[in-house]
Amino acid sequence: MNAALAKYAKVFAVGAQNTFVYRWNFVLRSVVGIVPLVGTIFLWRAIFDSGGGTLSGYTFSGLIMYFAMTVFVENLVTPTEDEWQIAGEIRDGKMSFLLLKPLNYIAYRFTLYASYRLLYTAVLLPGVALIFFFLRDHISLPVHAATWLWFGVSTALAAVIQFFIAYTIAMLAFWILEISTIVFIVFSIEYFLSGHAFPLDMLPPWLAGFVKWSPFPYELYFPVQVFTERIGGTALAQGIAIQACWAFAMWMLGVTLWRVGIRRYQAVGN
Amino acid sequence: MNRYLSIFALTARNSLIREMNFKLNFLLWMVVELLWFAGQLAFIEVLYGQVNEIAGWSKWQLVALVGVHQIIAQLFQAFFYLNIANLPELVRTGRLDLMLTLPMDAQFAVSTRQVSFDCIVNSFVGVGIVVFALAKLHIVPSITQLALFACAVPLGIAVHYAVMFGLSCISFWIIRAQSFIHGYFNLFHIGRYPEAVFRGVFRIIFTWLVPVILVSNVPAKILAHPFSSPWAGLAMLFTATLAVLAATRALWLFALRRYGSASS
Numbered sequence: 001m002n003a004a005l006a007k008y009a010k011v012f013a014v015g016a017q018n019t020f021v022y023r024w025n026f027v028l029r030s031v032v033g034i035v036p037l038v039g040t041i042f043l044w045r046a047i048f049d050s051g052g053g054t055l056s057g058y059t060f061s062g063l064i065m066y067f068a069m070t071v072f073v074e075n076l077v078t079p080t081e082d083e084w085q086i087a088g089e090i091r092d093g094k095m096s097f098l099l100l101k102p103l104n105y106i107a108y109r110f111t112l113y114a115s116y117r118l119l120y121t122a123v124l125l126p127g128v129a130l131i132f133f134f135l136r137d138h139i140s141l142p143v144h145a146a147t148w149l150w151f152g153v154s155t156a157l158a159a160v161i162q163f164f165i166a167y168t169i170a171m172l173a174f175w176i177l178e179i180s181t182i183v184f185i186v187f188s189i190e191y192f193l194s195g196h197a198f199p200l201d202m203l204p205p206w207l208a209g210f211v212k213w214s215p216f217p218y219e220l221y222f223p224v225q226v227f228t229e230r231i232g233g234t235a236l237a238q239g240i241a242i243q244a245c246w247a248f249a250m251w252m253l254g255v256t257l258w259r260v261g262i263r264r265y266q267a268v269g270n
Numbered sequence: 271m272n273r274y275l276s277i278f279a280l281t282a283r284n285s286l287i288r289e290m291n292f293k294l295n296f297l298l299w300m301v302v303e304l305l306w307f308a309g310q311l312a313f314i315e316v317l318y319g320q321v322n323e324i325a326g327w328s329k330w331q332l333v334a335l336v337g338v339h340q341i342i343a344q345l346f347q348a349f350f351y352l353n354i355a356n357l358p359e360l361v362r363t364g365r366l367d368l369m370l371t372l373p374m375d376a377q378f379a380v381s382t383r384q385v386s387f388d389c390i391v392n393s394f395v396g397v398g399i400v401v402f403a404l405a406k407l408h409i410v411p412s413i414t415q416l417a418l419f420a421c422a423v424p425l426g427i428a429v430h431y432a433v434m435f436g437l438s439c440i441s442f443w444i445i446r447a448q449s450f451i452h453g454y455f456n457l458f459h460i461g462r463y464p465e466a467v468f469r470g471v472f473r474i475i476f477t478w479l480v481p482v483i484l485v486s487n488v489p490a491k492i493l494a495h496p497f498s499s500p501w502a503g504l505a506m507l508f509t510a511t512l513a514v515l516a517a518t519r520a521l522w523l524f525a526l527r528r529y530g531s532a533s534s
Binding site for chain 1: 295298299301302305306309312313316317319320321322323324325440444448449450452453456457459460463464466467468469472
């Protein structure tokens with residue numbers, strides 16, 4: 001057990017070092033990443049100017065809080081490179097080298113993912129703190145202490161869902177050469193249905209009722225709703241349950257595709 | 271000039287042959303863009319479920335703006351996007367050497383290596399949306415409006431080109447500067463919003479320094495928005511385009527001096 005832990009701790013450290021090599025990439029990315037957020041705030045300012053005090057139950061401050069939290073949770077849980085790297089390892093035959101090691105590939109990849117995300121968030125933290133400071137008039141922290149716990153749980157589950165969606169897509173590289181179209185198709189759906197573009201409670205009720213059962217809101221929208229305490233009681237419990245089901249389902253799908261796919265693996269280039 | 275045109279025609283022909291070898295991929299890329307575009311229209315639908323107008327723009331005017339953005343962005347992507355996206359790899363591997371030794375301008379050689387025809391098809395979707403939005407607005411554009419629009423579109427493509435190319439030059443300093451692609455998309459993200467929503471320093475920066483706000487707003491206003499004098503907008507766009515192109519050219523020449531020609 002201890003040996004296994006030490007092994008993956010090493011993987012974690014390697015992942016973190018790898019990430020740190022690209023620190024300038026991060027800085028650049030976070031600086032320009034602020035532009036859409038500011039643009040979004042300007043757009044909603046104009047919308048509130050012509051719409052009045054509250055829209056779909058959001059005040060202007062509430063909406064800014066929503067988008068600020070979205071940026072934070074997204075940085076924390078959305079994989080950026082993982083699916084490309086995994087698909088690359090399959091396509092170029094680099095997988096052989098890893099298969100020979102006493103590592104569980106999924107555990108290896110998940111550890112790398114966790115180390116990327118945590119280091120990325122740590123590097124970006126000063127920037128995120130600065131954004132929150134600028135928006136401080138609109139920021140409100142949770143009232144109930146329990147919210148922090150539920151936010152932690154739902155963010156962790158969101159990370160599991162996000163990782164295994166990326167992992168599942170990458171597994172398709174066992175069958176097809178080029179996965180980028182599929183990555184972008186899923187990404188475009190996620191962009192709108194995970195709540196990145198706008199809060200999902202602004203969707204027409206019939207559509208919102210449908211989207212609620214899909215995995216997408218649980219990748220981003222749901223943890224943010226938990227943190228901003230727009231969701232509570234039975235709705236919270238139900239949400240966590242659906243989220244846990246999706247996390248489990250995506251995990252199983254990823255594992256299954258791995259098992260089937262690895263039989264087809266041809267170790268190209270070895 | 272003629273030589274450059276014939277070189278470009280050859281490149282385009284080769285690209286078409288290559289794309290036809292991967293027909294399924296070609297179709298899938300179109301699906302990606304269509305989904306993306308449908309999402310944007312759904313976003314507008316959600317916004318106008320809340321209010322009737324945003325900064326003086328009605329729903330169909332905003333649809334026209336997003337359609338215009340689609341036309342310009344897709345035409346840019348058709349001709350330049352992949353080429354610029356590859357620049358960091360050329361710098362990192364030292365394959366830029368080849369481009370530098372060709373008997374033509376190196377910036378031209380780097381920028382026009384292939385054409386993506388799926389994006390040209392997608393730009394027609396944008397045209398369709400703009401026409402539909404204009405019909406909803408009961409606007410029949412005059413010949414003058416169309417002529418001015420036709421002038422504004424290439425200027426917009428030039429701004430897309432200059433901004434992304436300028437960002438890609440960062441790869442001469444930072445190895446594997448893939449994040450510049452996110453930079454490009456993040457910057458032009460705000461180009462789909464009505465210019466009137468922006469204020470203060472932010473507005474000045476993105477009108478004059480990095481003129482992403484003008485790119486789609488000027489042509490969209492020419493067609494779909496009561497615009498007192500289109501000349502003012504066009505003149506602004508023209509000046510800003512020249513400035514940003516010149517800045518990019520200077521940056522490129524400056525960056526080339528740092529080029530270390532890896533592995534050769």
